[in-house]
Amino acid sequence: MSSSTTAPGGARSRPRAARRVGFGGGLSRWDLKLSPYLYISPFFILFAVVGLFPIAFTAVISFMEWDLVRGTGEFIGFEQYAYVLGQPKFWLALRNTFSIFLLSSVPQLIVAVFIASLLDKNIRAKTFWRMGVLVPYVMAPVAVALIFSNMFGDRYGIINTLIQTIGLEPIPWHSNAFFSHVAIATMVNFRWTGYNILILLAAMQAVSRDYYEAATVDGAGPIRQFFSITLPSLKPTLIFVIITSTIGGLQIFDEPRMYDRPGTGGPNSQWLTISLYLYNTGWGEWNFGRAAALAWILFIIILLIGVINLFVTRNLVRDEGGHRPPTRRERRIAARDRAAVSAAVAPSSNSQEVSR
Amino acid sequence: MNKSAFRKSAGTVALVSAAALVLAGCASDGGEAGSGNGKITLTVATFNDFGYTDALLKEYSDAHPNVTVVHNRAATSNDARANYFQKLGKSGLADIEAIEVDWLPEVMKYSDMLAPVPEKLHDRWLDWKVNAATDSDKNLIGYGTDIGPEAICYRGDLFAEAGLPTDRAEVTALLTGGWDKYFEVGNEYTTKTGKPFFDSAGGTYQGMINQVEAAYENPKTGDVTATENPDVRKIYDEVLAASKTQSAKLGQWSDDWNAGLADGAFATMLCPGWMLGVIEGNAKNVTGWDIANVFPGGGGNWGGSYLTVPAKGKNVEAAQELADWLTAPEQQIKAFSNSGNFPSQNEALTNATLLEATNEYFNNAPIGSIFSERAQAVTLSPFKGEKYFQINDAMQKALTRVEEGTQDADTSWKQWVSEVKAIK
Missing domain, CATH: 3.40.190.10 (Periplasmic binding protein-like II)
Known part of the structure; x- marks a missing residue:
């Protein structure tokens, strides 16, 4: 271990060794140089063992025809990736993943913002209501999925029974892809809305009450206050919530897995998601080479979405502190303004230097 | 030894002892079964x-x-x-x-x-x-x-409503024969009552395909023959033809299927010995379930x-x-x-x-002797190669697609063929 940690510092400190005065000098210098790295090393060692190694090993396996039991594999290059990308099932799974993600995240966030703003008001038994919204989050996802799958039963499910009593046609919750996504998104929403409410509520409480007082004095109603004060101050928090729900949404697994008994995504892959496909390939067919390739494809997709998110975030968030460096467009405008001003004062070639 | 040196050696000691702890933890699970x-x-x-x-x-x-x-x-x-x-x-x-x-x-x-x-x-x-x-x-x-030798479980009360015999021996005689006979009785039941006869095409198909010696793969070479095997297509067509009117279209093990066992959604189902507990567990208050010492097309094991x-x-x-x-x-x-x-x-x-074993829930049926006979009626062990379950799983999904009405039999078969071809 020590050899690897000394390596970076060692090369630079060696020429100076001649100037060493006493016995302690060298050691204390080592202490100075090494200790910080030693103190933070547990995290990196642990991460290398449980994080980096599996990721790298997955990459290795994804280029192989891997036999889990015998622990042997045959190198086959990009064949697994080509196979996965050539499967209609994969593209269906991708479609389903995004569809379920959108159906869950969008309504979830809208409802969460709305409920959070209600809880932010002066209501009786505040803590009770605030804790109440978190109850679904505490429930095990598998238990939630079991109960909901029962409710969404095509023939004897409680929801279709209700629908039929008011004289409507029963909804094909399983055979129709869209409705199966709605059902699964409902489970996700049930579980995660409360969590998002609490985060948004915390952000709302941080908004200075002075704004609202001032707005009330100016005659703004609650709706105007919500759109003009609450919502703009929520932006940074919203971005955080959107990113976390994106990552969670793209990895959705428990709910579709528990949606029917075989748990393989439906007879026509109606609600097969990428991570469910990955699980079926690995643990159903024992084809770990292909599952590893799928895992890497999923990893790259999430990475891509993450990068897109980052760009969107940069353009959306305008935090009030103003520590953000000005964008190129703003710099250009500012420069033009300055130039115009100085040109008006002293029209010379070094006008900009002067004005600064 | 100055302060930092001491600190360093203390660190080393800590590291070594931590490593020793880890090693000890690993070793402890091996030593137990020692002799x-x-x-x-x-x-x-x-x-x-x-x-x-x-x-x-x-x-x-x-x-x-x-x-x-x-x-x-x-x-x-x-x-x-x-x-x-x-x-x-x-x-x-x-x-x-x-x-x-x-x-x-x-x-x-x-x-x-x-x-x-x-x-x-x-x-x-x-x-x-x-x-x-x-x-x-x-x-x-x-x-x-x-x-899991298979017999036929049936609802005596529903059989009576359709004017069919309800006695165990009579039902056995009624259903003895091939699958065509089973579907014929089903047709009679459905015409009279307008209610489904069996639970699902998938469950019934399973009983039928298990009587084919080499359904999906060549036992000698391991090559996949499923899509060209005329027996598979014949069973597929046969069960789907009957499914149109006779199937309750409830996928086995689904929540709806569990509820259907109690609800009388279907009158018969293929029944290995261990299924008795499943039926009783899901339909505790139903009194009509009984079991006949017969299985279409010979014996079957599940x-x-x-x-x-x-x-x-x-x-x-x-x-x-x-x-x-x-x-x-x-x-x-x-x-x-x-x-x-x-x-x-x-x-x-x-x-x-x-x-001598009997089952009270199934109208005191002598299940011991029934299943003993059903076990002896099984004559072949169908060949199941490495890809059997992937192919069969795809087939079950193909049948479900038709029963759910999302595809017709031909489209679904074609999709199954392309799925089987993609298995490798």
Whole structure:
């Protein structure tokens, strides 16, 4: 271990060794140089063992025809990736993943913002209501999925029974892809809305009450206050919530897995998601080479979405502190303004230097 | 030694001791089964309920004072399957591991890693039970425990409404024949009552395809022949033709299917021995369920298990001895009394305790003698190669697509063909 940690510092400190005065000098210098790295090393060692190694090993396996039991594999290059990308099932799974993600995240966030703003008001038994919204989050996802799958039963499910009593046609919750996504998104929403409410509520409480007082004095109603004060101050928090729900949404697994008994995504892959496909390939067919390739494809997709998110975030968030460096467009405008001003004062070639 | 040097050496000491702790933690799980004074501990891993009670296992340790038997039960066969394949090539499996026929083809791929069953025991079990677990080198790798011989379960009260006979013997006579006969009776029932006759195309198909010797793969070469096999297409067409009017279209094990068992959504279903508990559990308050000693197209088997002895275990010989004892007819009869698992041993099938067994819920049907006869009616063990379950799973989905009305039979068949072609 020590050899690897000394390596970076060692090369630079060696020429100076001649100037060493006493016995302690060298050691204390080592202490100075090494200790910080030693103190933070547990995290990196642990991460290398449980994080980096599996990721790298997955990459290795994804280029192989891997036999889990015998622990042997045959190198086959990009064949697994080509196979996965050539499967209609994969593209269906991708479609389903995004569809379920959108159906869950969008309504979830809208409802969460709305409920959070209600809880932010002066209501009786505040803590009770605030804790109440978190109850679904505490429930095990598998238990939630079991109960909901029962409710969404095509023939004897409680929801279709209700629908039929008011004289409507029963909804094909399983055979129709869209409705199966709605059902699964409902489970996700049930579980995660409360969590998002609490985060948004915390952000709302941080908004200075002075704004609202001032707005009330100016005659703004609650709706105007919500759109003009609450919502703009929520932006940074919203971005955080959107990113976390994106990552969670793209990895959705428990709910579709528990949606029917075989748990393989439906007879026509109606609600097969990428991570469910990955699980079926690995643990159903024992084809770990292909599952590893799928895992890497999923990893790259999430990475891509993450990068897109980052760009969107940069353009959306305008935090009030103003520590953000000005964008190129703003710099250009500012420069033009300055130039115009100085040109008006002293029209010379070094006008900009002067004005600064 | 100055301060920093002391700190450094202290750090080293801490690191070394931490490493020692980790190593000690790793070592501790290996030392247990050690053999001081010839005493050994044998672990048996099963799932669901094999009927191996503590009292039964105690009988063995009483007779063998040097052996302690530890029994671990996994909740489901799927948990056991995942555990089995993760550890088979490494270490950590129990001395005796139970496997289910559903994943037997996968186990057969690694038959060289299991200790074979001694030759002298081979005629203990029914032929087809032995054949299914014998590899190409003629090694039998599983000690047969239970089997799932199939009969027909029917709702006597619903049969009466349709003007069909309700008596067990009469229903047996009515349904004796091939599948065409079964569907003919179904047609009569459906025309009279307007209600479905069987639960799903998928469940019925399963019973039919299990009577085909080599449905999906060539037993000699392992090549996939499923899409060209005329038998498969014939069964597919036959079951879907009947499904149009006679099927309740409830996928097996779905919540709707569970509810349908109690609701009278269908009048008959294919019924291996272990299904009785499932029906009773889902339809406690229904009194009409009964069972007829008949199965269309001859005998059929659905499910069942084996015990295997991983060759890497520490006490392979002692484990083989215990597996031998556990799957002997006497013990399997006790297991049958404990949990209702139907034994696969020739001798057990004629055992008086078994033959006298009745089931109160199923109108006091003599289930012991019925299933004993159904077990003897099974004549072939269908070949199931490495890809069997993937192909069959795709087929089940194809049937479901048609039953759900999202595709017609031809489109669904074509999709199945392309899916099977993509399996590799």
